[in-house]
Amino acid sequence: MQRHFPPIMLLMLFTSLPGILIAGELQRQHGAHVHGEATGSLAMDGGEIHIELDIPGVNLAGFEHPPRTEEQSETLERVIADLESARWLIADPRAECSIEKIEIATPGFERDEGHDHGHHHDDHDGHDHNERHGDHHDHGHSHDEGHHDIDHHGHEHAEFRIKVRLECSHPASLGWIDLELFDDYPANERMRIDVLTEALATRARLTPGRTRIDLR
């Protein structure tokens, strides 16, 4: 294997980073967290389209911990309102799509468990979240990507989780979907969206210069 495909080994290193979230019996494992890179998926089943985005908090809000100042609270509110407006989601008008449902969750931004926007995030290794971090300022886990976060309160990197369900009257005419989450959020540099439709299984890489997911 190594003998025949050395570049593939290198590739494995990179492709193994995302998408690995952990827990339970395997306690000391952490998903990769790359600042600036958001991930997501788009599944199309008939006229129904499901879009899910995981965007690191720093990409949109500029910080990844519960807000500490008035200014941060306002910023967070503003970002959430903007996300909920769905003005950033533009589908090919020919398909006549409408947004049926939009859910925004902000795990890691809450001061305490309880007031979540949308659904509750699944707290991985949530066994001793409050007591440990609340009382002792004890860092029970290390940041595996070598990123030095001085924030002692943040149990993990806060992020925005967005779930959207679209209904399209003419799904066959849907040629593209734009995600305009770059211009207003310069820290959001890249989005990696896995796309699955009847005809297509692909990975779209969006950048400020390329905000369109091609569905043909």
Add this chain to the structure above:
Amino acid sequence: MNLIGLAIRSLLNRRFAVILTILTIALSIGLLVIVEQMRAEVRDGFYRSVSGTDLIVGARTAPVQLLLYSVFGIGDATNNISIETFEQLQALDEVDWAIPMALGDTHRGFRVMGTSGDFFERYRYADRQQLEVAAGREFDDLFEVVIGHQVARQLDYDVGDSVILAHGGGRVSLQQHDDHPFTISGILAPTGTPVDQQLYISLAAHRAIHIGWEQGVQRPGAGLDAEEARERTEELRPDSITAILIGLTSRAAVFGLQRRINDYRPEALTAIMPGITLQELWRITGLAEQVLRVVAGLVVLAGLLGMLTVLLTTLNERRREMAILRANGARPVQIAGLLVFEAGLIAAAGIVLGVVLAFVVQGISAPFLLERLGLHISASLPAGQVWMVLGGIWLAGLLIALVPALMAYRRTLADGMQVRN
């Protein structure tokens, strides 16, 4: 006498240099076409190999590695996954079907996969084509094996033959499962995918031949004898398997289940979507492909420059020829045209020969790729886009010929008639 006839005769007169020039161009074109064709064919081959599978699940590993060892038989798994995980996944509502894959044994260099009857029912390749048993039937008895088309062809096996599986990989293995010979119950129809390169036994059989092998070698007397094993088929199941192929009931469920599997608490798993992982693979190999393309392009350029050199050097030798043509009434434009025509002829001959050469090389390398990767590569003529590139190269050849043509245009008469010492 017309100019075209003259040009051809003139070329024939200088046939040695001309043939060498054509060969140079042919080699460079051949390289270019091979790079393009093989790239497309190998990609098609990979994409053909897996179809209709929504997720592939294995122990936590890199997605590309999981894809390579589960579907393509390249490399090995670092870890297995427990059979309980397979059973739980299979029982999920959104899971339509799940094919277990237990790897690790071989037969004379071919992989042996322990799987279930679902494999024959559910596995799809190319454009959602189902596997067909060409001769015999699927495995039924515990010690029956179904073999792929290439296995049967290369080892000259037929239904009813007896085979002995080897523990571990390698063409020559000293550790044979020789206490449990298998009977070939069926041979699969050719698919042109890695399926052709494998042998298939039931999960129970995979377990049965490994009883008593806990230490990596068989403890004497610890194995199960065949009759005993048959009676206990029901309770024979392996503790772990290598990978699972999953088909879901709805497309919308794919990402959700993928995330749940990746987050699965009791066991560290990786779930991949084959199409997306293949695309990731091409992203890296794509760089190597670009380098190959650039090199091939530069070689073509070298070929064309070689032609220019030959045209320029012969131009001096042909001063007299040109002058005689002029003296006989040929206009300078016609002399220039003659040179361009010659170059066009050389370039065209080189291109045609190059395409033929590429075709032959593909034909020769196909068996090698089939044997090593199980990829069926057919020797094919270039696709539309490649023809356009070739057309462009031919035009470039004509453009290059304008250099000697212009020189000839300017100096034909005076140059040739002057008597030099």
